[in-house]
Amino acid sequence: VNESDFTTLVERARTDIPPSTPPTAEILDAAHRASTRRRLALGTGLAAVIAVAAIVIGLVLLQPDEGPPAIADRDAVVQLSGSWRLASGTVDGQPLVIQPDYPVTFVVETRAGKITVGGQSACNYYGSDLSASGSSFDVRSVESTAMGCAPPVQALEMAYLDALGEATEFEQTENRLTLRGSDVELRFVPLLPVPTAQLVDTIWKLETIVDGATASSVTGDPILELRSDGSFTMTSGCGLALTGRWLESGGAITITESSASGGCQQHAQSQAILNASDSFYVEIDGGQLTVTGRHGGELVYRQSAASGTVQPTFVGTAWLMTAVADGPGVLIPTGAPTLRFHEDGTFEFGTGCGSTLTGTWTQRGSMIDISRAEQLGVCARRSEQVDAIDRGIRDQLLVQLTDEGLSIMGAEGREMEFVAR
């Protein structure tokens, strides 16, 4: 049948179920009693603690310089304290649909003897007083901002705030916080602050791609660089380069603008990098950076030796080309072709056989944008080397510092390698 047939059927049946008087008073009475029961249930748990709290308060008053302010149950607060991110949850047996770009956070803080909880509830920001005792807690009178969001985000927010209101018990185990109530369960993981200082303006070289239980080493020289001017570059090691803008939001790095250039987007390594690249959490341990994509995938980077706290400057540098990969083979150049970056923003690339390519260059962090202008002089005879250099400069996607020197990557896997002169 079509919609119209079915609507007619529904309309005919509409008057068949006789109306009844709603038991409004009964419903309100039951609702009031339910609210009171819940308060009493919490109160019972809290009653035993009140005496302890009174003692604690007394002790604190006697020893004002010791420890944090008095709170009903300090152990409970210690366990709840911290910043958490909702990883999963169920309401009435139905899983919450996490919206990767709209995190839900649960941040518990203690201020002036009061415990508060707040954070981002997907679409809006919320806050409330919180009481805790043993493994019980209560969130009361949640206040939140009133921004509108897309329906799935709004739905997550409503479901989360409802579930938070229903939850009465918590359990904190190693790196996990679980809130439970009648038919609701909210599971959190620690919300790690973004270690911006070490993360930014550092060249990170990809070492391992982790997919579930499988870890794969990588080929090529894929890097990640998030710059303090808000720009970033991410490469796949096979000619694909992502560039754009990033920002820190909700404890994660979000890529706000991105454009991909170069081939090999279907390459498995590129796919893994692309999957993790739109929004991700970061964790730095020594010189190792772990990038965990909000949509899955894990990339393990190591700080590149080319990184430094001071941005590299290319002004006045000269680079000797040591190899050029163009087509199936690798050509070892002759005649010492050399690339020089001048202070006035121009470059010269001596091809090694009498001709010179010139143009302009600009620096972006450890990357360079090159615009070729013209060729000066000519080679005495046609040279495969000059053709390869010409194509490499014309099609270049990425000019970057590597641990070994300088690398110019182009389309179709073309690559020129240099060492400093």
Place this chain on the structure above:
Amino acid sequence: VSTDSVDSDFAAYVAGRWDALVRSAVYLGCSREDAEDLVQTTLVRCYRHWERVRRARQVDAYVHRSLVNAHRKARSRRWTGEVPTEKLPDSATTDGTSSAAARADLHSVLRSLSVDHRTVLVLRFVADLTEQQTADVLNIPVGTVKSRAARALAAIDRAALQEETP
């Protein structure tokens, strides 16, 4: 916001939507008595967050989500051995009035569908929710609402419908 203000707003909603909610519950598969109990339970639960529900301006969608969840839960706790069959059961009877025939028919039609298909049709055509609201209630994309509704309608035998209705 005072409790009185919340109560009066909530009472106004209950008065206005009680019958529609009971109707939805009946067509989700409840008996009349169970439907009233289910709606009552749902409304008691919704009252706790009424201030926030009201602010979200999606009151019907919110209440229906609670209703569908409560029904799903009740159904899973009280398994009745319902088995989808190709032939409709003989229990659909008419009492001579066209509305009763239509009701019996609507009941039969809906009972012959899977729970997912039935729920989408009830939310869309009995509760009059939009596709977006239905998607929000069921936590599924709008496209899935459309495809489920289309498949549910396609599964209804037009000939059987015409035989039943005058």
